[in-house]
Amino acid sequence: MREVEFVVAHEPGANPVADLLADHPEARLRSLACHVTETSLWRVDRATGPSEALDGLADMAGARYFTDCLVRDGCDGDWETTVLDRSEGSLLLYSYWERDADCDSVPHLAREHFGDGVVLDETWRERSQRWRVLAPDGPVGDFVADVRSVAEADVRFERVSDPEREADDELPPKQADALEAAVEAGYYETPREVEAYELADELGIPGSTLTYRLRRAESWLAKQYVE
Structure with a gap:
């Protein structure tokens, strides 16, 4: 869902x-x-x-x-x-x-x-x-x-x-939500379709908060890939 x-x-x-x-x-x-x-x-x-x-x-x-x-x-x-x-x-x-x-x-x-x-x-x-x-x-x-x-x-x-993702204890829900929103908005496209501050404004959170959540999520993804 x-x-x-x-x-x-x-x-x-x-x-x-x-x-x-x-x-x-x-x-x-x-x-x-x-x-x-x-x-x-x-x-x-x-x-x-x-x-x-x-x-x-x-x-x-x-x-x-x-x-x-x-x-x-x-x-x-x-x-x-x-x-x-x-x-x-x-x-x-x-x-x-x-x-x-x-x-x-x-x-x-x-x-x-x-x-x-x-x-x-x-x-x-x-x-x-x-x-x-x-x-x-x-x-x-x-x-x-x-x-x-x-x-x-x-x-x-x-x-x-994705509410079902909240059952995953490895990646906190707020970080998962930030990552998904960034992907959906084109943040990871080349060139980027949206900047971090623009996405943060749409999500109603400070830019520093969004950046922190994305970095933590990216770190989790990198470790999962290497493992």
Whole structure:
């Protein structure tokens, strides 16, 4: 299994729900279930926060942002959102989307790259959507590249890993994750496709930390090769 965690950050004025949540920092919007096929998507989301934020989300329930489409303009798919439940401090939403040919979303890209076994979790706070993708083995580098090329927003990848590797006591998980992220990003290509400081920024860690982890991982690999 592979785990990919990243954040999509929306600029002011680019997304109505991002603007609304930015005005109410204590509010949250989180997916409870997300199912996707090649041409459709349906999901259940739970929002929590002050009444003003929940009222705003309920009022814009038909807005295009609920499609999760990464394309800011040109997405004309049919979309329907229904308020399932409203209580003090909580709002439950059901949404269904018939995808348009010009639209792309994180769930659709994940399914295309990893197949039907992919599991998705999304938490939206202020202007940032945090995605966690758990999927069978697949082309993680291609998925990362597609998300970056499609999204009309800032995308920061924080974790690209293999959870099963954590059982390996010889190479610490953080070093294994750093090494895998470096390979996926083209750090070891000639010429390099990314510098260490750029990769560290994408992973959200100091450059010195990334360099240390890579050196330790490289040392472990060299010893394994010689042995």
